[in-house]
Amino acid sequence: MxxxxxxxxxxxxxxxxxxxxxxxxxxxxxxKTRVLxxxxxxxxxxxxxxxxxxxxxxxxxxxxxxxxxRIDRLVGFGxxxxxxxxxxxxxxxxxxxxxxxxxxxxNFTIYDTDDQKSLMKDICKxxxxxxxxxxxKMFLSVISSAKNExxxxxxxxxxxxxxxxxRKQAEVYAEYQRALKQNNxxxxxxxxxxxxxxxxxxxxxxxxxxERFRYIMVDEYQDTNTVQFELIRLLAMKYKNLxxxxxxxxSIYKFRGANIYNILNFEKQFEDAKVIKLExxxxxxQNILDAANAVIQNNIGRKAKRLWTENGEGxxxxxxxxxxxxxxxxxxxxxxxxxxxxxEYRYQDFAILYRTNAQSxxxxxxxxxxxxxxxxxxxxxxxxxxxxxxxxxxxxTIGNGHDDLSVQRILNVPKRGIGATSIGKIMDFxxxxxxxxxxxxxxxxAVPKLGKAADKVRPFVNLIxxxxxxxxxxxxxxxxxxxxxxxxxxxxxxxxxTDEAQARIENIDELISKAADYMQTAxxxxxxxxxxxxxLVADIDSLDEDTDYVVLMTxxxxxxxxxxNVYLTGMEDGLFPSYxxxxxxxxxxxxxxxxxxxxxxxxxxxxxxxxxxxxxTAAKSRMVRGETQWSKLSRFVKxxxxxxxxxxYSRERExxxxxxxGFQNTPVRKYVSPSQQRQFESATTGAMNLNYGxxxxxxxxxFGEGTVTAxxxxxxxxxxxxxxxxxxxxxxxATFAKLKKL
DNA sequence: GAGTCCGTAGTTTTT
DNA sequence: CTACGGACTC
Numbered sequence: 001m002x003x004x005x006x007x008x009x010x011x012x013x014x015x016x017x018x019x020x021x022x023x024x025x026x027x028x029x030x031x032k033t034r035v036l037x038x039x040x041x042x043x044x045x046x047x048x049x050x051x052x053x054x055x056x057x058x059x060x061x062x063x064x065x066x067x068x069x070r071i072d073r074l075v076g077f078g079x080x081x082x083x084x085x086x087x088x089x090x091x092x093x094x095x096x097x098x099x100x101x102x103x104x105x106x107n108f109t110i111y112d113t114d115d116q117k118s119l120m121k122d123i124c125k126x127x128x129x130x131x132x133x134x135x136x137k138m139f140l141s142v143i144s145s146a147k148n149e150x151x152x153x154x155x156x157x158x159x160x161x162x163x164x165x166x167r168k169q170a171e172v173y174a175e176y177q178r179a180l181k182q183n184n185x186x187x188x189x190x191x192x193x194x195x196x197x198x199x200x201x202x203x204x205x206x207x208x209x210x211e212r213f214r215y216i217m218v219d220e221y222q223d224t225n226t227v228q229f230e231l232i233r234l235l236a237m238k239y240k241n242l243x244x245x246x247x248x249x250x251s252i253y254k255f256r257g258a259n260i261y262n263i264l265n266f267e268k269q270f271e272d273a274k275v276i277k278l279e280x281x282x283x284x285x286q287n288i289l290d291a292a293n294a295v296i297q298n299n300i301g302r303k304a305k306r307l308w309t310e311n312g313e314g315x316x317x318x319x320x321x322x323x324x325x326x327x328x329x330x331x332x333x334x335x336x337x338x339x340x341x342x343x344e345y346r347y348q349d350f351a352i353l354y355r356t357n358a359q360s361x362x363x364x365x366x367x368x369x370x371x372x373x374x375x376x377x378x379x380x381x382x383x384x385x386x387x388x389x390x391x392x393x394x395x396x397t398i399g400n401g402h403d404d405l406s407v408q409r410i411l412n413v414p415k416r417g418i419g420a421t422s423i424g425k426i427m428d429f430x431x432x433x434x435x436x437x438x439x440x441x442x443x444x445x446a447v448p449k450l451g452k453a454a455d456k457v458r459p460f461v462n463l464i465x466x467x468x469x470x471x472x473x474x475x476x477x478x479x480x481x482x483x484x485x486x487x488x489x490x491x492x493x494x495x496x497x498t499d500e501a502q503a504r505i506e507n508i509d510e511l512i513s514k515a516a517d518y519m520q521t522a523x524x525x526x527x528x529x530x531x532x533x534x535x536l537v538a539d540i541d542s543l544d545e546d547t548d549y550v551v552l553m554t555x556x557x558x559x560x561x562x563x564x565n566v567y568l569t570g571m572e573d574g575l576f577p578s579y580x581x582x583x584x585x586x587x588x589x590x591x592x593x594x595x596x597x598x599x600x601x602x603x604x605x606x607x608x609x610x611x612x613x614x615x616x617t618a619a620k621s622r623m624v625r626g627e628t629q630w631s632k633l634s635r636f637v638k639x640x641x642x643x644x645x646x647x648x649y650s651r652e653r654e655x656x657x658x659x660x661x662g663f664q665n666t667p668v669r670k671y672v673s674p675s676q677q678r679q680f681e682s683a684t685t686g687a688m689n690l691n692y693g694x695x696x697x698x699x700x701x702x703f704g705e706g707t708v709t710a711x712x713x714x715x716x717x718x719x720x721x722x723x724x725x726x727x728x729x730x731x732x733x734a735t736f737a738k739l740k741k742l
Numbered sequence: 743g744a745g746t747c748c749g750t751a752g753t754t755t756t757t
Numbered sequence: 758c759t760a761c762g763g764a765c766t767c
Contacts, residue, residue: 059757088757113756188757255755356754378756412743419743538757556755578754602755625752626758 003038003045003074014276015039017243018047018215021236021270023263024245027307028292028608029283029562032245036217037067039243040082041074043215051081055213055235058086059220061541063560067219083213087228088188088536091195095186096532098198098205107528109185109396109403110535114384116140116187119405123175129168139172146173147189148225148257150196153177184402192227199234210238220560221246221266225257233269242270248303249296252556252602254594264303281307281608283562285314288614291640292607298639299597300590307608317640318615321633321649325570325622329362332567332617333370336550339565340372347373348545351563352552353606355576359569360552367550377553378539387493387504388511392534394483395476397438398467399527404430404437411441414492416460422453438464463487476515476530484508555606566610568603571618572631574694576603582695583707583723603636618649630711632693691741698722698739705742 004012014024014035026032040056043049056071058064068084075082083090096106111119120136123129146156153174160166180187186194199206216236218224221244224232236242244266251260267273281289289307296302322328332352339345352363357379367374382388390413393406401407412418429447430440444450444457463486471479484490490508493501518530540557551563555576570576581595588594607614616637621630633649692698692708699705706724720739 061757086757191757252755253757256757358753381756415744417743421743536757540756554755576754580754599754623758 003042007035007038008280010276010278010280011035011038014278015042017274017276018043018049019241021240021266021273022243023221023266023273023275024243024278025275025303025305026245026247026278027281027305028247028250028605029281030278030307031282032219032278033067033070035278036219036243036245037070037074039217040071044075044078049215051075051078053212053214054082054217055090055215056082056084056217057090057219057232058084059223060538060560061086061089061536062538062543063219064089065541086536087224087231088191089532091191091231092532092536094195094205094209095191095198098202099194101202101205102194102198104181104186104194105184105400105402107184107400109183109400109406110191110532111180111185111187111405112384112535114389115185115405118409119179119183120172120176123172123179127172127175129172134165134168139169139176142169143173143176144189145257147193148227150193150227150230182402183404184400185405189227192231196227196230196234199231206234207238209235214239215241216243218242218244219246220250222248222251222260222263223253223258224262226259226262229259229262240270249299249305249601250559250605252559252598252605254598264301277305279305279307281309282311283611284309284608285311285612287314287316287644288607288610291317291614291644292604294641294644295600295607295636295639296604299600300592301588301597315613316646317644318613319617319637319645319647319649320615321618321620323620325359325362325619328569328617328619328622329366332569332615333363333366333372335567335615336565337370337372345564346548347550348548349564350550350567351558351561351565351609352550352567352569353555353558353609354552354569355555355578355602356570357554363552363569373547373549375543375547375549375551377543377551377557381539382507382510382542383534383537385504385507387489387508390489391480391483391508391511392531394467394487395479395527395531397464398471398479398483399531401438402436407438407441411457411460414487414489416456418453418456418460422450422457425450425453426457471527474525474527475519476525476527477512477519479527480512480515555602558609559605562609562611564611565613565615566606567615567617568606569617570622571616571634571637572622573634574629574631575622576634577636579695579709600636603634627710630693632695692739697742699742700724700739708739 004015007015011031011034014022015038018039024032024035026035036056040054043054044051056064056067058067064084064086071082071084072079085093092110095104095108099108100106117136117140120140121131124131124134124136124139146152151159153170156173157167157170160170180190199209213235216232218232223246232242232244244263246263248260248263251258251263254260262269267275284292286309289309293306320328320331322331336347336350339350340347354360360376360379364374364376383392390410393409393413396403396406397410408423411423426440426444426447427437429443430437433440440447441457441461444454444461447454450457467479467483467486470482490505493505514534515530518533519525522529522533540553543551543561555568574582577596577599581593581599584593584595586594588597618631618633618637621628623629694708694711696708697705698708700722704724706722708720709723710721722739
């Protein structure tokens with residue numbers, strides 16, 4: 001049949017294995033999306049499965065959208081009955097229907113990271129926790145990990161006996177959860193956790209969904225966490241037609257609770273599971289794949305596989321080590337500019353990838369000055385911007401009066417002369433009477449000692465009430481415009497007249513167009529439905545293939561994407577792999593530093609994004625927190641065999657060593673740029689002999705052994721920071737320290 | 743209650 | 758270096 005044409009043998013097998021548990025180990029670029037979509041079509045057309053019984057889960061909305069589109073094209077009529085969804089939006093959909101069985105209101109609000117932070121701040125204040133000693137962030141991450149492992153507040157408390165910090169955490173966890181419930185709000189982790197709880201508590205609901213989802217497919221399975229696993233397990237328990245697709249080499253979200261053993265142990269967890277490997281790559285050249293294989297094979301404890309391709313060898317991988325981060329940005333941008341001018345490629349054929357968001361700035365500056373269109377994915381999420389959050393807080397308040405956090409956010413935005421003291425008094429009142437913050441506002445006259453502030457509260461309540469009436473007619477665009485109009489929010493920004501205010505206005509306009517777009521596409525538009533959609537978008541979702549711009553993003557965001565030209569930038573030890581991971585002592589079951597292994601997988605992901613040309617760049621020095629950091633080439637680069645590489649770089653040298661010219665044996669290949677030559681010459685005029693760099697182990701006469709954590713150029717000398725094993729961190733001048741490399 | 747200034751901490755990664 | 762938060766002042 002047509003569906004199987006032009007597929008290789010394992011792909012065909014994956015498509016035709018429709019019954020029972022199936023693990024598809026799909027290497028990068030091996031056509032897994034194609035397999036998933038064709039498998040879906042096969043289920044419907046050949047196996048006569050009702051589309052209503054199929055569920056496909058992805059990680060991002062973008063992936064879900066793409067899959068939906070491709071399935072629609074393949075299946076045609078009836079395909080809309082298939083659930084194609086992210087974990088989170090699937091859970092929201094289920095919870096909106098049944099969460100009242102867990103004692104929540106179905107109108108619940110979803111709290112994002114920002115909301116969580118402000119809630120946590122309140123809680124710490126209330127529990128009189130010294131946030132200098134215990135950070136809000138720490139509590140949130142502890143709670144998140146607990147939720148990911150499905151440990152509730154009570155169990156957490158039971159495990160916390162004895163340990164003071166743990167007991168405090170348990171106390172905060174319980175209070176946090178209570179506050180969320182009182183606000184009728186759920187955080188991201190709750191969406192998953194409460195769905196699992198619902199399934200476990202209410203067999204009727206579970207059976208209902210088990211009957212519905214008789215065929216389940218999960219994409220990016222290597223990034224699922226324990227709750228997600230449980231969710232899938234429960235759903236698939238009855239019919240056992242579970243197909244998961246993933247690549248253990250691309251597991252890069254451990255920090256977020258992803259459990260790599262979900263994929264490594266799939267065959268143990270699901271009896272009689274079949275495993276199919278897809279190793280033929282259709283994306284990259286052989287050279288790129290060789291490099292990727294060379295890097296990833298340094299990881300221990302992975303499922304054996306080796307990518308191959310029928311594509312040609314292709315170009316060698318360009319490796320450029322520049323003097324500093326400015327030259328790195330310059331090199332990359334000029335290279336892109338040149339290739340576009342030569343009509344070899346268009347802007348959209350290029351992606352610049354980096355480890356940390358902070359690295360994007362230098363590239364951005366270059367793009368602006370050269371007038372090259374670009375798009376930065378990530379950084380501050382659109383929906384996390386202040387002005388957007390303000391508008392959304394109005395909408396949330398209108399839609400859900402129990403959401404105290406949103407009400408408090410906007411009560412004095414724009415300024416109404418209601419300050420912290422008044423808010424405190426109202427809060428006390430609401431706690432005393434066991435009512436919502438908003439309810440307290442409605443009875444402002446009854447709040448003791450509020451005085452004149454009560455007169456300022458009244459217009460606010462009237463505003464919200466009139467907006468609630470307006471929201472009845474379901475037009476979100478009209479509602480937003482009315483809010484902006486009535487509050488004078490935009491007018492205030494216009495009056496400000498700064499560039500920043502202008503940018504905020506543009507963002508608000510964009511929100512309005514998004515709302516307009518929503519009104520057009522939603523089946524049954526409503527305020528709450530709009531808010532939930534908005535709460536679950538990721539920045540990557542906004543990436544548009546049809547617009548001609550260069551894309552800049554972190555390696556994490558790049559997963560699942562591909563580009564003809566990829567620049568992996570900042571390939572320096574200490575940056576990538578990060579200093580944190582290098583010095584981590586977390587050892588996995590195989591005796592390897594599991595954090596460096598995760599970074600290596602990230603590198604593997606980066607390399608395999610490239611279809612035709614891969615360029616690796618590194619800077620010898622870069623400004624980090626206002627200090628010049630010197631680093632050597634990333635260890636990952638050194639894992640790539642020499643014969644796959646071309647370009648100007650030095651394998652060994654990292655820190656400028658101030659040696660006598662006679663000792664010069666820098667293995668610079670092929671070409672030494674004039675600037676490099678100049679640097680060498682000026683360097684040789686010094687009299688120092690530094691043979692160590694950041695990350696190296698050194699010994700000091702008095703302090704013993706330690707690791708170099710920073711190397712700052714300070715005129716003629718270098719200021720070295722060393723983290724000593726016994727005496728802690730010391731800063732010293734290299735001339736006097738007389739450190740010996742170990 | 744609001745605005746300004748100064749000090750400190752922070753850089754992984756995000757649904 | 759930058760961004761945020763806290764303290765201080767008007």
